[in-house]
Amino acid sequence: MGKLVNLRHLEIEDTSLKFLPQGIGRMSSLSSLSKFIVGGGCKIEELKNLNLLQRKLEIVNLERVTNKDEAKEAELKNKQYLRDLQLSFEWNDSSEMSEIERIEGVLEGLEPHGNLNELRIESYIDHKFPIWMTKGTTLSNLRVLVVNQCNCVQLHFLESLEKLEIRSMPKVKLIGCEFLGIDSSDGVDRLFPKLESLKFEGMFDLEEWDLKMKNVMPRLKHLTVTGCPKLKQIPTLGNLEVLKTLEISGISSFECIDEELMGVSNGESIPTVVFLKLQKLGLHNCYILKSVPECIMSSSAIRDLNISACPLLMWTQSCLSPLLETLRLFNDAGLAQxxxxxxxxxxxxxxxxxxxxxxxxxxxxxxxxxxxxxxxxxxxxxxxxxxxxxxxxxxxxxxxxxx
Incomplete structure (x- = not known):
């Protein structure tokens, strides 16, 4: 295969291939390679001379890379045309320090070029991310970060991020200042000044979320929290002035969404207008959720209301916005109850x-x-x-x- 030196496109994304043949590294004219599979004689150093790669590259089976030095042989720092990079390890629940340090070194050696826009990391078992992820100057153009099934308990902020997805991080019980690698959110000015979309999914041990959201994410427009059954509360959202979409799903410990969610202290009246920009509200699989403040449900901005599997949720007809365009009631959350x-x-x-x-x-x-x-x-x-x-x-x- 290495004889195809003029080949420009190699798409294997939807194949069942488990190994790649040797010699891909000689195909230096490649501008698109959807997936690179480490192993079976095809070492990661085969990527060294493929500096014309553009758009998206997924590298899988990174656990087969021996150490940091071998990972550096890929020279991802020289792939200036790559915009979307996915780095995937096979899940390994090992607690041996030597194995954890080896995996840490491998990811450290895979530092990408600063032009990267999207980064996805899968099944990384170390408790901290590499240095190049914690320095804002290294990934100054990064817009999207997706972290899936990782053991990290700390995520350093990246000022350029516009979209952040955190999935299946079993070690995380608290999302607070420590999770972001800071001392306190008090007085912190715009840790994620450009972040517009935030999603937490499958955080099965997450219990607390304690952040002053307006300080940390002042431009947040879309918030999704799903599959976090132990989560007892979410931070104040009422001061997120541009929030457009709020999706809450699978938070079985929620009994009510109360005034604290909107930044109202005990004894204060609920503001007549909150979430001025909120256009879509979804509540799903919140089995003991009983109430949502009327001023949220009746927000004049809401166009799409979606409720499913919230059997105890009650509201009055006056709660529905007069400008509502789409109403979806599914399963036992519907009118049949x-x-x-x-x-x-x-x-x-x-x-x-x-x-x-x-x-x-x-x-x-x-x-x-x-x-x-x-x-x-x-x-x-x-x-x-x-x-x-x-x-x-x-x-x-x-x-x-x-x-």
Missing amino acids: LKSLQRLHIRFCKKLECLPEELQHLTSLQELEISSCDILGPRCQKGGEEWNIISHIPNIQVDQKKI
């Missing part, structure tokens, strides 16, 4: 198109009033698209006219 519901009023939902099918199973429902719903109203007339769902309800009014 409201067996005693007698009256349902839907008003000023200008873009709401249809009703949930569970509505036809609410046998206690006596009154349905729909007003100022330009699309839904005509669909709820006799013979309309929604009539089969609501025909069992004794009293139906659409725009103050009895049907």
